[in-house]
Amino acid sequence: MSILRQAAIDYFAIRRALGFKLMRAEKLLEQFVSFVEQQGDNRITTEAAVAWATLPRSGQTWSYARLSVVRRFASYMRSTDPATEVPPTHILVQKKGRATPFLYSPADLSALINATRSYRCPDRGTTLRMLIGLLSVTGMRIGEAIRLNLEDFDSGNGILTIANTKFGKTREVPLHPTTTTAVSAYLERPHQPIRRKGTRALFLSTIGTRLSYNCVQQTFRRLTAASGLKSRTTSCRPRIHDLRHTFAVATILDGYRDGNEPGNRIALLSTYLGHVDPASTYWYLSAAPELLALANVRLERDLGGAA
Known part of the structure; x- marks a missing residue:
């Protein structure tokens, strides 16, 4: 084993001990180490790092991400x-900003759900409907949902336990009674796939295995096309992660409509979503025109009262 490859193993062991998952980073770094070894070298140079990061079919944003893995x-x-x-930070600067959240309307969600009924395999459509529905009413990350195991669902108390999350933490997510009933019905449905040995996944593929992240992403893109949902701008296109944004915005909107102080919900929402910092939750709320309009009305009312 080369010195560089052993160093990569030690590097990930240290970072994982600190709570990082780094699955994609590990895969990329393994590819980079192989690239360096094929060049007959055993150390990192800026030239080699840039050459690997900009290999064919690596767009500018992806090249930036690849080089960032090597830089760390x-x-x-x-x-x-x-x-x-260490490759300088001014090389392959990322110009693209964060994607604008695609906030789903009730009609958009209905269109997505209806599109799942077109699958020839009924159980596949059933699983997709349950997955989309659960993401919509809990704001979970897609990775958290497909990692759920049977024992993570407590039907008696209506709670989902989300373990080993993005930041290595575990949280409990209370469910509405209707959601608890829906999940229970999904698990008890007839004619479901035969579960592969050792598979404890709550959501099953048609062959009885855990759902794949990449397959779910590809399927969701096909669903959005089939349901007629289109990009609103070049940076605002329907993504499965935006079900999480939509949930967050809807939660705060309900606070305004109920006449309560919506700011009091931020801390609760941040905990529910599994954010380590409420600042991350505020980002989820920053791209909702309706929310900004309601905030403006509340501000004008308060200023008027002060005058």
């Missing part, structure tokens, strides 16, 4: 090998 590893390597070159 190179910084680690530099502490023990001064000859290691």
